[in-house]
Amino acid sequence: MVLVDSICRLAGADNLIGPGAGRLEQAIQDRDTPYLFEHLVASFSLQGISDRAALTYMENHDRPSWRDLQQATSRPSACPKLRGYWTFCGCGYRKTAWTCAEPGALAKCSVPRPTLRNGRLNQMTYSLFFFIRDVTDGKLVDWIDRSLAQASMSSVNNRAYRMRHALIEPLRNIYGVSDKVLNMTLADILLAAPASMPLWRETGSSMIAIDTLVHNFLSRTGITHRLGGEHTYGSACYSENGCADIVRRIARRIDARRFNPDYPRSFPRFVQHALWRWCAQSELNVCNGNNIDDGSRCRNGNCALFRSCDRAPLRGQSAKD
Incomplete structure (x- = not known):
């Protein structure tokens, strides 16, 4: 998945394992x-x-x-x-x-x-x-x-x-x-x-925390439509073909050792954390409801992913960033 791989390069943390736990x-x-x-x-x-x-x-x-x-x-x-x-x-x-x-x-x-x-x-x-x-x-x-x-x-x-x-x-x-x-x-x-x-x-x-930011990112980019099943935010995110399942499937295609040699090859937590950092207001603050109107397509042409993203509106889903 080129889009998610790009986010891992831009927002992936290299300190999730190893020194620093203190x-x-x-x-x-x-x-x-x-x-x-x-x-x-x-x-x-x-x-x-x-x-x-x-x-x-x-x-x-x-x-x-x-x-x-x-x-x-x-x-x-x-x-x-x-x-x-x-x-x-x-x-x-x-x-x-x-x-x-x-x-x-x-x-x-x-x-x-x-x-x-x-x-x-x-x-x-x-x-x-x-x-x-x-x-x-x-x-x-x-x-x-x-x-x-x-x-x-x-x-x-x-x-x-x-x-x-x-x-x-x-x-x-x-x-x-x-x-x-x-x-x-x-x-x-x-x-x-x-x-x-x-x-x-x-x-x-292998543990993944799905919040509204990650759920909505997968919907906005069209990843949920292509790889999973449309669902509202909540317990369905952890069901078959839900958000967590999608992130694990994508993680198998991304070699996390490129970002830290101590990481396992497939590292779902790393991928999910990168998606969260890309969206979170306290982090890179790119893809969230403060910057995008939920009812229309994203218009942020300065986003590095603009051309590879479906920019799908959330269409009134119950999950809000």
């Missing part, structure tokens, strides 16, 4: 569950508003730590939902309305204590904590190691899919976490692993 790589090596929990909470909070707004809020408010939640759940609670991961389902805490599924226990409940943007994030934080505490026995790195090792056994065919599925499927049950955020966050963590953990890197390189 503290995150060290946390993986040290099996530092508290640090990884806090990293996950911060990454999972990047949803619902712009990254800049979410990061600004987190900078101005205390962030919940692993120790905070350990202390908050160390004593019996008046709320039956705070017994553990499997009972926490249906908490229903709403910050603005100051209500939940067990209103009689709310006054003494620890869930509202972290000063997060909304009640959904409070629920997500506790759901994630309980998952790590109860499902992984507090040993997140060991759980990932076991999950990937078991999934990698038997046939080489579909191994990357099996390893992704081994992590994504159970983590989907954490409250308020979308496939996009899961793939984005896990890819960053897995690719930060040292070279001595090849299954981590192999799995992370």
Whole structure:
């Protein structure tokens, strides 16, 4: 795919694997569950508003730590939902309305204590904590190691899919976490692993986070029409012939080693990240709804891809940049 190859040359990052992971790589090596929990909470909070707004809020408010939640759940609670991961389902805490599924226990409940943007994030934080505490026995790195090792056994065919599925499927049950955020966050963590953990890197390189920018780019350029099936933004992006499937098929045609010799030959995460950088306002800011009228063809003749792009209007699709 010439068009996507051009974007990889113009917007592809050469530092997705290798030196630079720093503290995150060290946390993986040290099996530092508290640090990884806090990293996950911060990454999972990047949803619902712009990254800049979410990061600004987190900078101005205390962030919940692993120790905070350990202390908050160390004593019996008046709320039956705070017994553990499997009972926490249906908490229903709403910050603005100051209500939940067990209103009689709310006054003494620890869930509202972290000063997060909304009640959904409070629920997500506790759901994630309980998952790590109860499902992984507090040993997140060991759980990932076991999950990937078991999934990698038997046939080489579909191994990357099996390893992704081994992590994504159970983590989907954490409250308020979308496939996009899961793939984005896990890819960053897995690719930060040292070279001595090849299954981590192999799995992370195959993880793709589809946001509205990437979805709309594939539609505007005509790639979705040619290689996949027309669909609205959402879960269909991860279905057969959806956006993620399209990006993986394109990635097989692009040798990512041209951009960094440490990269795998086929590197779907690299391709998706390049597409995102090409579109994102905080990055190259080329192909997005701020610069293109969704109801008409793109008129940006200065774009390097103008002549090779279909410049198809979105025609009122529900996904907006």
